[in-house]
Amino acid sequence: MIDPQEIADTLDVSRTPIQEALTRLEQEGFIEIIPQVGIFVRTPTSEELFEKLISRAVLEGLLTKWATPRIGDEELRLLEELAELMNAGQLTAEAYSLVNREFHNVIHVASGLHYVRLLVEHQWNLVDYTAVIDFVFQPENMRRSSEDHLRILTHMKNREADEARKAMEAHVMRVAHLLRERWRG
Structure with a gap:
C-alpha cells in the first residue's frame, strides 16, 4: 500500500503535489486509489495489455506513415545503425529492448505528431x-x-509510406499476439 503522507514527508513537500502525481498514475493505469481503503500498485490484466498493444500497433503505423516522407537522411542512417546493431545477434534482451525503443523513437519523432507520440509512449x-x-x-x-x-526501414527508405505503415502495424501486432499466447498458456 502506498502512503501519500510518508512520500510527502520523505520528499519534504506538501501532500498536494503527491496527490496530483498519484491521480495521474491512477489515470495512466499504474495504481488504483480506493477511497477510505488505500492506494495500491495495479497490475494491468492481460486483456488490457493486449488491447493497448493492438491500439499501439495502429498508432505506430500512423506515426510511421507520417514519418516516411518527412524523415531525413541523418535519421535514416541512425535507423540503419540501430537495425544493424539489433541484427548482429549480440545484444542481451535488456540491451535489445533499449535499442528497439530508440529505433521506434526515431520514427516517432520524425512523424512530427506530438500528441500521437505521447499516446504511444504511455x-x-x-x-x-x-x-x-x-x-x-x-x-x-x-x-x-x-x-x-x-x-520497415526498407519501405521508409523507398518512401513507401503505406507499406511502411503496414509493416509497422504487423510488427507490433506480432508482439501483441505473442504476449497474448503467453498469457493464455
Whole structure:
C-alpha cells in the first residue's frame, strides 16, 4: 500500500503535489486509489495489455506513415545503425529492448505528431511496466523483430509510406499476439 503522507514527508513537500502525481498514475493505469481503503500498485490484466498493444500497433503505423516522407537522411542512417546493431545477434534482451525503443523513437519523432507520440509512449511504458522484456526478447523473437525492423526501414527508405505503415502495424501486432499466447498458456 502506498502512503501519500510518508512520500510527502520523505520528499519534504506538501501532500498536494503527491496527490496530483498519484491521480495521474491512477489515470495512466499504474495504481488504483480506493477511497477510505488505500492506494495500491495495479497490475494491468492481460486483456488490457493486449488491447493497448493492438491500439499501439495502429498508432505506430500512423506515426510511421507520417514519418516516411518527412524523415531525413541523418535519421535514416541512425535507423540503419540501430537495425544493424539489433541484427548482429549480440545484444542481451535488456540491451535489445533499449535499442528497439530508440529505433521506434526515431520514427516517432520524425512523424512530427506530438500528441500521437505521447499516446504511444504511455502505452509503451505500461507494457514495459509489466516486465515482459525477457520473454519478448528471447533469441527467436529478437531475430523476427530484427527482420521486421529491416522491412520497415526498407519501405521508409523507398518512401513507401503505406507499406511502411503496414509493416509497422504487423510488427507490433506480432508482439501483441505473442504476449497474448503467453498469457493464455
